[in-house]
Amino acid sequence: MRNYLVVGGSSGIGEALTEILGQSHRVYATYNSHQKSNDGNVSYHPLNVLSDTFDLSFLPEKLDGVAYCPGSILLKPFHRFKDEDFMEDYKLQALGAVKTVRQVLPMIKSGDHPSIVFFSTIAVQRGFNFHSLVSMSKGAIEGLTRSLAAELSPTIRINAVAPALTDTPLAAKLLNTPEKSAAHAEKNPLKKVGTPQDIAATAAYLLSPQSGWITGQIFHVDGGFSSIIK
Numbered sequence: 683m684r685n686y687l688v689v690g691g692s693s694g695i696g697e698a699l700t701e702i703l704g705q706s707h708r709v710y711a712t713y714n715s716h717q718k719s720n721d722g723n724v725s726y727h728p729l730n731v732l733s734d735t736f737d738l739s740f741l742p743e744k745l746d747g748v749a750y751c752p753g754s755i756l757l758k759p760f761h762r763f764k765d766e767d768f769m770e771d772y773k774l775q776a777l778g779a780v781k782t783v784r785q786v787l788p789m790i791k792s793g794d795h796p797s798i799v800f801f802s803t804i805a806v807q808r809g810f811n812f813h814s815l816v817s818m819s820k821g822a823i824e825g826l827t828r829s830l831a832a833e834l835s836p837t838i839r840i841n842a843v844a845p846a847l848t849d850t851p852l853a854a855k856l857l858n859t860p861e862k863s864a865a866h867a868e869k870n871p872l873k874k875v876g877t878p879q880d881i882a883a884t885a886a887y888l889l890s891p892q893s894g895w896i897t898g899q900i901f902h903v904d905g906g907f908s909s910i911i912k
């Protein structure tokens with residue numbers, strides 16, 4: 683049985699990942715605003731990555747894998763974003779991941795085939811209208827993925843999953859009518875909006891020893907949307 687930390691395990695992709703991992707492993711999952719109860723192999727702990735106190739004292743001495751799931755999708759025309767918007771988004775999406783890795787390093791260094799997974803977005807690989815904020819923060823995550831993969835090899839593997847639009851509470855505004863859902867599905871080569879399980883399955887694989895020769899990679903789990911025009 684492996685020990686995993688899922689930061690942001692109370693909703694969407696992180697919740698689906700927690701469920702998959704919790705079937706056969708011990709999972710320490712965190713929530714911010716949606717409190718969740720412990721269940722089987724899964725224990726839930728409060729954590730706001732934006733707060734000054736960043737308490738991960740609930741973790742065991744040895745961790746085998748970590749996923750950092752907090753993110754945002756704030757879409758607006760570029761001229762309507764203020765400097766503060768970019769800074770706040772960067773704090774959540776990029777600096778939160780940095781703080782998490784810094785804190786877990788001693789525990790994950792002694793793990794078995796240790797692995798860290800971040801989340802990027804298709805909007806780094808492809809340019810979309812109104813995505814300047816999220817694409818900048820996630821661009822930082824993709825850089826961090828490759829540079830940490832170099833620096834922490836050969837002990838710890840680091841990869842990122844870059845989803846296209848996925849049906850989670852984060853994406854609710856984009857998918858809150860059948861018409862919007864159908865229009866987004868129609869744009870995708872596989873004619874479907876992602877499910878949290880589609881994305882979590884890849885993250886679970888990247889956290890497992892089965893992906894032991896993969897590091898420094900960005901996995902485009904997006905129905906082909908980043909590479910196919912149909």
Ligand SMILES: NC(=O)c1ccc[n+]([C@@H]2O[C@H](COP(=O)([O-])OP(=O)(O)OC[C@H]3O[C@@H](n4cnc5c(N)ncnc54)[C@H](OP(=O)(O)O)[C@@H]3O)[C@@H](O)[C@H]2O)c1
Binds near residue numbers: 695713755851
């Ligand atoms: N959904 C998409 O279409 C999509 C597309 C591309 C990339 N992504 C990326 O995939 C990742 C997961 O997204 P999702 O759609 O599953 O999001 P989600 O449903 O909003 O879940 C986000 C998780 O992060 C936690 N969280 C949020 N703010 C936090 C904070 N300040 N401190 C600690 N935890 C915090 C949330 O906790 P509470 O719910 O308890 O507050 C929740 O558990 C994100 O990095 C996102 O950018 C998603």
